[in-house]
Amino acid sequence: MGHNVYLPKLARIIEIKEEVSGARPIKTFRTNFLDGDGFLYRCGQCAMLSVFGRGEVMISISSSPLVKDYLQFSVLKMGRVTSALHDMEVGDVLGIRGPYGNSFPLDEWKGKNIIFAGGGIGLAPLWGLVHMTLGNKKDYGDLTLIYGSRTSKDIVFKEELEELKKRMPVHLSIDVPEPGWSEFVGFVAQNVMDKKLSPHNAIAITCGPPIMIKTVIKALKDLKFEDEQIYTTVENKMKCGIGKCGRCNIGRHYVCKDGPVYSWAELKKLPQEY
Amino acid sequence: MTEEFEPRIIAFLCKWCSSAGSDLAGVSRMEYPPNVTPIQVMCSGSVSPLYIFSAFSRGADGVLVSGCHPGDCHYIKGNFYARRKLAMVKKLLEHVGLDPERFQMSWVSAAEGQKYTQIIKDFVNELKPLGPQMKLRRNP
Amino acid sequence: MEIPKILSGEMMDKILAKKDFPEWLKKLEAYRVYAPRKQDDVWNYEPVSGPGNVQLADVMTAVPAKKIVFPQREYFFEFRETDDNGTKLTELLPEDNPVVVFGVRPCEGKAVTLTDKVFSGEFEDPYYWKRRNATTLVGLACGTPPSPNCFCTSVNGSPHSKEGLDLLLTDLGETFYAEALTKKGEKLILEGQKLFKDPKPEDKKKAEKIQVEAEKKIRRKLNRIENVPLKLKGMFDSPFWDDESMSCIRCGICTYLCPTCHCFDMNDEVETTTPLQGKRVRTWDTCQFPDFTMHSSGHNPRPEKSSRLRQRINHKFQYFVEIWQNYQCTGCGRCISLCPVGIDIIKVVEKVRDYGS
């Protein structure tokens, strides 16, 4: 018998950044395993974070696998466990299990133009991917990031996005006009249409709230993207993370183990249970 | 082991009367046993049966709910409601076999520091021979 | 993970006189022994208090034998806050002590082979397997169906199925015909070796006859369900589920008492807060509770009881078949007999089969 699959590894929080404050706050946590090693993971995978005494929550890993000094998670304060996470401080210890789930098929995407379309906290699962592809830029065609949030205050990775603009096209949007905002105003899907993205040799990955994912996929379809060219990540309530506890399934698929990354071609075939 | 058992009492005291009564006992330096953990509530009528079950579940040896005398409630009727509700709680706890002495209710006004100390003294003395409350205590 | 089987050719068939059964139990001192016991008109697998207190009969317990290998509650680990703002985790694996369960119904044995699949694979469940490996399941072939709602023969089972069992006993009246099926079962016979005799050819014939007769006594049938998995796939959005679930009251009986249901919850139970100390605990959970799939945002992918009944049927007759090529139902009939409102899985599946035709 190997390692106990339910036993988290302990990690210490080495850095906390408050990305968004207000009613729907987001914080980014960087962690290091206490035993010095970590785990190997691929872009798109998630990990179970434990706040002992509170419980566990599945969070996508927002750092790129290329980064070796820390593991990063960006967390929206939503329920019991994420609230407890938000109360934690640098130096505190949490538990991490994983990595879990499938990943983005980066090998298949070599040589293609890649479009990232994120909304709100939905940029987190894409963030590692953005940096991974950027780090191996010669392997891919054009990289484009489209990101939208409710207001300018809700933008995650704000400084990093500014930095990113120097290296690849980044199109930001906010839902309603604000004084001083010079970029696009409207929903992510509208921004996708506005930028007239070409489906030619392209892959588009979208992640965000369910309604955003739906509208972005529709926009991409309108732009003549094929189902196979569109990817998204799905989330459902999870407990075990390893396809046994039985609650995150969409049809025969356990999102924790068989997901969270799906092409629209695959997801379309599954029942609407997410 | 000869050390005497010291019961732990959770007391839900209404802010306007009983809590003030216990304060009076304190500032007047009246002597009474230190076995009580007071929890101030707005009114005895606001004490949910859940609080009482929960106190026993987390290891209380006795639970006291104390409010204003009938007619003196800051919210006019709160203690009358409490009287009914907690009568039912008391009957229920007795029905499942909890020692009836473990759940008590009292009326203590802001001026009755003396009465408060007496109630606590009596309560502690009644609980001591019963030993620790293990029945409803969480047993992981 | 797999339970070592006895190779064919070294099968161990024996005869045990019923009067010697308590003697055998006495030899099993090293084991914690479970058997069905009746309390308040309800049968359940309970620890046996003494060797004379086991009466093996054709009874159906309320809670299936899965509770021995997959208890309703178990510890995963303890967490404890340390002085230096750290945390110490202590793994709490079950003990190795051997367990033997008597009177296991063949449908429950088969059910265990299904949970075996779930708890194996890439992420092997150490808690399940620790218990599973320590447990010897002694089946009792059903002479008469222990429940009026038995339908094992319709879901690839039988009242004398050997799957998942370590030892199968068949009641021959004065004796038990005992067939060791695994090394564990063989060991159990060896513990009381002197009590067991070699069977005569007519004993084997008698056992076989009883087993064949038993099959005929099963009244309920669920026929022609080969196409049900495919059918279910096409019925996901059908109003059928609304109608079928009208009388469901969303309790957990059908799933908690199902020998194949394995869904669970994990929670941190805090014992003290300063310093923090407690345990992570696994408990059964069920797809029939509304909070099972509810996101913390309040969004619920299965908000209605119709979607939850659909999940139960789909999981048993479609998803599980797609993943493991087996129905996740062994026909014990508990969910039918014990449903407070009489929802009958046989009828639901039959209606699915006949839907639209």
Added chain:
Amino acid sequence: MVNIEDLKSEARRVLKGGKVKYIIGYERASETWKANPVFLKNPEDADKLVWDPTCFHNLVRFVVDEKRRKAKEKQPDTRPVGIVAKGCDSRAIIVLLQEKFIERMDVYIIGVSCESTGVIDERKLAKKTAGKTVQKVEFGEKQNYIVTTEDGTMDIPAAEIMADRCLECIANIPVVSDHLLGDKTKRAVARPFQSVEKLESLSQEDKWKFWTDQMKKCIRCYACRSACPMCYCDECVVDTINFAVTADTTAEEKAQRIKWLEKSPIDSENIFYHLVRAIHLAGRCIDCGECERACPVNIPLRMLNKKMEKEAKELFGYDVGFDADQPALISCFRDGDPEDFIR
């Protein structure tokens, strides 16, 4: 005797007139000798209706469902639902009316009198039939049941297999109805709290032993809660998350929600759950006994609720489920309420 044809024709009549959205009644499906709840939408379905001693269910449970369903509908059908109600069920409707959970016009009540008997207790019957397959159970003419098994019929005196709840029933005729079927003679019960009295006579230690033995069996399937028409809270202490959570509920609100008890089915948590349920049903439980019947491990839950009913009666002269206009037990008081237990 309730004439089943009268029941069917009344159901047919109201369905035909479109007076009701549907009717909740009892049917007997094939392969079972017990009645099951049925939901009739068309007049021709009325023939499915049955009335026999296996009509255990308190169908008011489904009126609660209907209210939830209606709340989600964009253009709700405001017609009442028809319901076949026994005496105990009708008392449940009274409580729901009293608590303003439903309005009188939400239900069209077809009352059925239990006359001189009531429903049977399956476990008691099983002892009588000793393994024989039951095919049918019918009301007899004089306080008896006619049980048909594979071996022929048995005539069993009602008292021998009647459910405990019916032996102690104080409302054999529906308290409220729009159409009442069957004999309207009130049956007097000498000792409505007989079963509790036995338990009350035990010592505290024996009571505790009794209840811990029972609570050990609980598997927390919540069938008791699910079968109960009074357990309609959006937020139950045992749930990890609940209907009350919406997209607008803040993370703080969710995080601050107190976890009163653990999901683990251990003695202390089981009894905590059942105590909470008992006190929450105090002055509300109308003793339909469905919690006890639904329980797969046979915990005598009625003994908790019945005790509360008894105390409500003895301490406060309160009768549950007879008057929709009286205030609920714990939302009223009298100056002279007992306080001898207060220091």
